[in-house]
Amino acid sequence: MSSLFPTLSDPSAGRRPALRFGERGLTYAELASAAGALAGRLGGSGRVAVWATPSLETAVAAVAALSAGVPFVPLNPKSGERELGHILADSAPSLVLAGPGVELPGPVGALERLDVDVRGSGTLPEDEAGEEDPALVVYTSGTTGPPKGAVIPRRAVATTLDALADAWQWTGDDVLVHGLPLFHVHGLVLGILGPLRRGGSVRHLGRFSTDGVARELGEGATMLFGVPTMYHRIAEALPADPELAKALAGARLLVSGSAALPVHDHERIATATGRRVVERYGMTETLMNTSVRVDGEARAGTVGVPLPGVELRLVEEDGSVIAACDGESVGEIQVRGPNLFTEYLNRPDATAAAFSPDGWFRTGDMAVREPDGYVRIVGRKATDLIKSGGYKIGAGEIENALLEHPGVREAAVAGEPDDDLGERIVAWVVPTDPAAPPGADELADHVARRLAPHKRPRVVRYLDALPRNDMGKILKRALRDA
Template identity: 85%
Template sequence: MSSLFPALTGASAGRPALRFGDRSLTYAELAAATGALAGRLAGHDRVAVWATPELETAVAVVAALEAGVAAVPLNPKSGEKELGHILNDSAPTLVLVAPGTELPSPVRDLELVEVDVHGTGSAPGSEAPADGPALVVYTSGTTGPPKGAVIPRRAVATTLDALADAWQWTDEDVLVHGLPLFHVHGLVLGVLGPLRRGGSVRHLGRFTTEGVARELNDGATMLFGVPTMYHRIAQDLPEQPESAKALGRARLLVSGSAALPVHDHERIAAATGRRVIERYGMTETLMNTSVRADGEARAGTVGVPLPGVELRLVEEDGTVVTAYDGETVGEIQVRGPNLFTEYLNRPDATAAAFTADGWFRTGDVAVRDPDGYVRIVGRMATDLIKSGGYKIGAGEIENALLEHPGVREAAVTGEPDADLGERIVAWIVPADPQSPPGGRELADHVARRLAPHKRPRVVRYLDALPRNDMGKIMKRALPS
């Protein structure tokens, strides 16, 4: 029996497992296809997977895991320089691809294996160790070349089982999503999660609000998305009452990878009667916290630590924050079986990522409410602003700005100020470019909702905010 996917050899043979567009596999068909490929992969150390949103990607990753081989998902949108770095660093012996895929030169130069989703075979019988590598997932590389986080099998299993507990996730659930498959959210949660439960996943190929509504009307029970997707949903709902009804049928709407603005939470709840819940994780830790299905879906929070995860907030001098007051800011540090084991070939970076007593330094800053709910207010490097003696998280100011009807998008940063240390700068994409809200109006708006010392001192207007593939705002790319 597979330690990660018991349904492959259980009583689920005839049940649907995967559907990508009009192509699908039952558990029996998935077991045959992955078994055939796993037999071919046995004995290899690492294999890369050209992670297009297709059935072949899911089969390739599951087959590698069944064979006890680490899979390296490759982002098809990566440039040749980044791809070359990842391939040189991870040194895969094979690259698994869908038949007929056009590949850039760094990938073409390696030995390719075309994935046959209709293959027939059985996986090798030996069990891989729990601490053995399951995935090597490369980080975004905002401060240098991407680093390969080695994620062990135990982290995949414990994270997915903890989410099953938090979300009451069972084999009856049908998940719909349209996320890319080269990162933790789309691949581990969105594909491996349903397969570990014995449920099914329907991947849209490309996200559309119409596709989401169609699947929810056709029996899907859960939706995973990122804030840009939910923002589009929130915008479309007033003109799409049928979509609102479909979303209202969902058992669970989950957002992650970045903070979902409060005003989008409220618009979706008002139109559908369902509240989106958020969770918090990262490549190196998989999932750390979540709002529970049986808990309060409180907008602006990422819930409580998942079973097995220890979480603390720490001051810059290493002092542990003990106050659960919703105001005291600290860096999130976590410890537990959900953690990665190392950055591949980077012992220096691995050592720097952990404290002496074994806590992982996330670089995210947060506060905790009196009941333990975690509210993330940004990243230490870009979102912790020290102004006038206060430590201020950019995230809460961004949420306040987004509640203004004249603001479509907002980002907040700090810049040097001789008097304050740092002054708060708001980057605004106005709802109406011909009539943007004034700087004083926005400053007063924030001061009324939060506090006077949190108001932006400078407002700058843009046509759009720079974002990465996951929809996260890239603040380092804002004009200097």
């Protein structure tokens, strides 16, 4: 297939900035040289691991591996030794790429190590990899067992990034800001490989801060990628930070993903800046499936329409297809298209189970479709679909309703067994004022007025904070087990 990064071999683009992490940066010519030097040492390595810190070294390692046609496994530096041991045993990398001087934990440190020299000098090899060849292996969160390695082919990387370029009118003139980790598809594939494929540049904050966002957007950056936790912090900071509001107002595109952005935060940001946050929907196995388009309506609470090349349908539990686009009929999202992964590494059983008999990937996400095709996700099938009193209810819409109450800072909703209803709706709430939390009846009435009486929470539990993972997703299993 053609090169994933055509700008790297374009002499006229050599002086253009490609990557910046804090005070350290590389032009396209410097990136090509550093990646070429490293790629020359990777030929015939089989699969390699990358110690994926938020650093210039990680970006160079990823580009070098892809340029050499060597699949790589990004490792989360925050993973425990047991999880790292499982991933390494399962993926069997021949060596690990890491920044010089970075200390590696036990199972990773036992691998042969190759330090990444971001000032190395070399020439990029000819890109001879095929579109079905693996690009990287990304391990899932492992919520239902040990993490599984999703093998993502080069075809899926190119397809997703080009589809997003179409939806977002993403070009080489764009400068992206983000502060996401680099061990997953949002931060690494979209946030690093995306700008490089377009011929644009990326400024990574190292660690997210609203000051960093304001600074970079104020200095010419055009796009911001973030997760809901980041946008919530932005929404909280905006009333007292006119420079942040001005910087966001000047951005071409604000994108949120990895979890649903509460409508309340959407509205607060739009009111303060005049800019709407665009949401997109994807997952490790499929990369990106849908997005709100820049030439469409940025409708809060939805993830837009299927991207070019992606087919999407909703199905009932028995597998029958839901034809209605009525904004009410809840079904599981299934997708197919060139954006999908190839397999779960070493798990043919899990790979087979992930697909329907007619070849659609079962996402496990529940959604409704609006009459104009917009997709609104209401939660995960395993944790967010609540069957109560004969109704199928999505936890996400109740969470959004709770967050519209001024006394609620954070909210999570799930179902618990109930002898009468089948499941009762339970809400965990972080109050705005812990000394004076809104009452359970008040919150139930609030939800009933906005949605419907059968969607009101039957139980409300108060917390100081909700448990979240590195991407800001609420850990509902931890809430249920507490």
